[in-house]
Amino acid sequence: MSYRGAYSAEGLTSRPAASGGEVQLNMPSASDFDVDDEVEKLHGKVSMLKQMTGAIHEESGIRGKLIDQLEETMSQAGEALKVAQKEMKKAFKSGSSWHLCVLMMFCLALFLGFYVLYRMGKFIRFFTG
Structure with a gap:
C-alpha cells in the first residue's frame, strides 16, 4: 500500500511511498495548473x-x-x-573652611536684613495705616 502524492493549489507536492524509496508525483491537469x-x-x-x-x-x-x-x-x-x-x-x-564660613555668615546676614526690613514695614504700616 503506497501513498499517492497530491497537488495543492500552489503547486506540486510529493510523499514518499510506504515501502521502498519510491516517490510518486501527481501532475495536475493543464486546466488546473x-x-x-x-x-x-x-x-x-x-x-x-x-x-x-x-x-x-x-x-x-x-x-x-x-x-x-x-x-x-x-x-x-x-x-x-x-x-x-x-x-x-x-x-x-x-x-579652606574659612571661605565657607564667611559665605554662610554673609547669607545669614542678608536673610536677617531682609527679615528686619519686612517686619519694620509691617510695624510702620500698623501706626500709619
Missing part, C-alpha cells in the same frame, strides 16, 4: 521580500546612526564629568 500564473505569484512574493529587505536595511541604518550619536554624546558627557571632577577636587584642595 498554470506555470505562468505560478511564476507571476512567485515574482510578486519576491518583489515584496525585496521591498521588505530594503526597509529593514534602511531601518537598521537609521538605528545604527542613532546608536553612534548616543555613544558620542555619552563619551562627551563622560569627558565633561571628568573635567568637572578635576575642577571640584581643585576647589576643595585650594579652598
Whole structure:
C-alpha cells in the first residue's frame, strides 16, 4: 500500500511511498495548473521580500546612526564629568573652611536684613495705616 502524492493549489507536492524509496508525483491537469500564473505569484512574493529587505536595511541604518550619536554624546558627557571632577577636587584642595564660613555668615546676614526690613514695614504700616 503506497501513498499517492497530491497537488495543492500552489503547486506540486510529493510523499514518499510506504515501502521502498519510491516517490510518486501527481501532475495536475493543464486546466488546473498554470506555470505562468505560478511564476507571476512567485515574482510578486519576491518583489515584496525585496521591498521588505530594503526597509529593514534602511531601518537598521537609521538605528545604527542613532546608536553612534548616543555613544558620542555619552563619551562627551563622560569627558565633561571628568573635567568637572578635576575642577571640584581643585576647589576643595585650594579652598579652606574659612571661605565657607564667611559665605554662610554673609547669607545669614542678608536673610536677617531682609527679615528686619519686612517686619519694620509691617510695624510702620500698623501706626500709619
